[in-house]
Amino acid sequence: MNKQEIIDKHRKYLFSCVATYYDEPLVVDHAKDNYVYDIDGKEYLDFFGGILTVSVGHCNEKVTKAIEEQTHKLQHASTLYPNEPHVRLAEKLAQITPGRLQKSFFTNSGTEANETAVLIAQLYTKCQDVIALRHSYSGRSYMALSLTGNASWRIAPTTVPGIHHIPNAYCYRCPFGLTYPSCDLKCAKDLEEAIQTQTQGRVAALIAEPIQGVGGYITPPKEYFKEIVSILKKYGGLLISDEVQTGWGRTGGKMFGIEQWGVEPDIMTFAKGMANGVPIGATIATPEVADSIKGMTISTFGGNPVTAAAALATIQVVEEENLVENARVMGKRLRDGLEALKQKYPVVGDVRGMGLMQAMELVGDNKKPDTESLKRLFEATKKHGLLIGKGGLMGNVVRIAPPLNVTKDQIDQALKVLDQSFAQLGH
Numbered sequence: 144m145n146k147q148e149i150i151d152k153h154r155k156y157l158f159s160c161v162a163t164y165y166d167e168p169l170v171v172d173h174a175k176d177n178y179v180y181d182i183d184g185k186e187y188l189d190f191f192g193g194i195l196t197v198s199v200g201h202c203n204e205k206v207t208k209a210i211e212e213q214t215h216k217l218q219h220a221s222t223l224y225p226n227e228p229h230v231r232l233a234e235k236l237a238q239i240t241p242g243r244l245q246k247s248f249f250t251n252s253g254t255e256a257n258e259t260a261v262l263i264a265q266l267y268t269k270c271q272d273v274i275a276l277r278h279s280y281s282g283r284s285y286m287a288l289s290l291t292g293n294a295s296w297r298i299a300p301t302t303v304p305g306i307h308h309i310p311n312a313y314c315y316r317c318p319f320g321l322t323y324p325s326c327d328l329k330c331a332k333d334l335e336e337a338i339q340t341q342t343q344g345r346v347a348a349l350i351a352e353p354i355q356g357v358g359g360y361i362t363p364p365k366e367y368f369k370e371i372v373s374i375l376k377k378y379g380g381l382l383i384s385d386e387v388q389t390g391w392g393r394t395g396g397k398m399f400g401i402e403q404w405g406v407e408p409d410i411m412t413f414a415k416g417m418a419n420g421v422p423i424g425a426t427i428a429t430p431e432v433a434d435s436i437k438g439m440t441i442s443t444f445g446g447n448p449v450t451a452a453a454a455l456a457t458i459q460v461v462e463e464e465n466l467v468e469n470a471r472v473m474g475k476r477l478r479d480g481l482e483a484l485k486q487k488y489p490v491v492g493d494v495r496g497m498g499l500m501q502a503m504e505l506v507g508d509n510k511k512p513d514t515e516s517l518k519r520l521f522e523a524t525k526k527h528g529l530l531i532g533k534g535g536l537m538g539n540v541v542r543i544a545p546p547l548n549v550t551k552d553q554i555d556q557a558l559k560v561l562d563q564s565f566a567q568l569g570h
């Protein structure tokens with residue numbers, strides 16, 4: 144098929160809600176390492192990694208080899224029959240996740256991972272109420288939609304009862320109009336009043352992304368999660384850390400995002416980058432929380448041997464190639480470059496994030512969200528061969544997240560393209 148045929152069939156045969164980037168959608172043909180090639184053969188440096196999913200480069204040889212070997216050995220068994228890749232992956236997660244996290248349940252997506260997390264928290268605490276953060280994204284099941292704190296993605300009315308949203312730690316646009324640190328972490332402290340006024344005085348859990356992904360890489364102050372956890376524990380709640388975007392070294396220097404904030408979660412969820420693009424979801428919990436599902440449950444494809452082999456190989460590459468440290472070092476280089484762009488172009492109102500998860504919020508006068516400039520920046524960067532992402536409640540945030548094995552030259556190349564593209568906006 145040629146480009147136009149693919150675009151036409153995409154429009155004709157897929158749900159119209161399957162949104163695509165760019166005025167003319169970019170039809171991808173193939174990809175290798177940190178580069179993607181469109182159907183006309185044009186090369187793009189990939190600084191979004193299929194939404195923070197290509198952790199160790201496209202079609203990574205070691206991951207591909209693991210998939211190929213496992214495909215020839217055992218492709219599917221279901222959870223009814225124990226198999227080695229399934230238990231090896233569970234054991235690996237128990238070894239590398241913090242604290243007492245020990246037992247895993249595998250699914251196929253972040254949505255399912257979060258569903259599982261909330262379910263076990265509710266069963267364990269025998270409580271229905273769950274706290275989520277505004278600007279969050281949790282997925283697209285009814286529960287996950289109800290947890291999501293962003294109207295653009297809430298495609299159905301709220302249907303799941305017992306979910307309450309508190310303001311997030313969005314310092315650039317403080318929900319209380321305050322300034323850090325004199326704010327005294329009002330946003331975290333608000334949790335206590337939320338529990339006291341919106342629940343019976345007990346909660347099952349608080350679910351949070353250590354850095355909000357879809358929300359536009361909103362990064363809380365360093366004491367935020369400690370304050371949250373101290374309040375949460377008073378009311379019997381568990382902390383669910385949604386690591387779908389922040390896991391596997393993405394935030395630099397630590398394997399998981401929540402480790403940046405010095406607290407131990409009771410449950411963690413994963414998806415996206417865990418298997419370098421092979422569909423996977425995982426929920427890990429402390430033994431007593433994990434074992435609170437008393438009946439039987441099944442996920443036909445959860446822990447599939449090929450998927451598990453891909454995840455094990457991805458984690459092995461992250462460890463062997465020291466990519467958690469690479470994310471820290473390259474993340475700093477990227478951040479310094481973005482800060483320089485902020486000095487040069489007033490349209491860049493805020494630069495935030497950690498490691499290889501960096502964002503720029505584009506604004507006009509008085510911090511007015513500038514979605515038009517973001518749209519133009521997208522077209523310009525595409526033309527110059529760079530893929531970036533977007534996010535934020537108002538869709539005015541550039542999200543940058545290259546694969547974890549990104550090189551110095553690739554960072555410099557991306558910064559050069561961003562500079563050229565901002566210059567073309569003419570601000």
Ligand SMILES: Cc1ncc(COP(=O)(O)O)c(C=O)c1O
Pocket residue numbers: 251252253254255257280281282283352356357385386387388414415
């Ligand atoms: C933080 C977070 N949680 C959950 C999800 C849902 O994951 P999935 O799309 O695999 O269902 C996403 C997806 O973007 C996410 O960013």
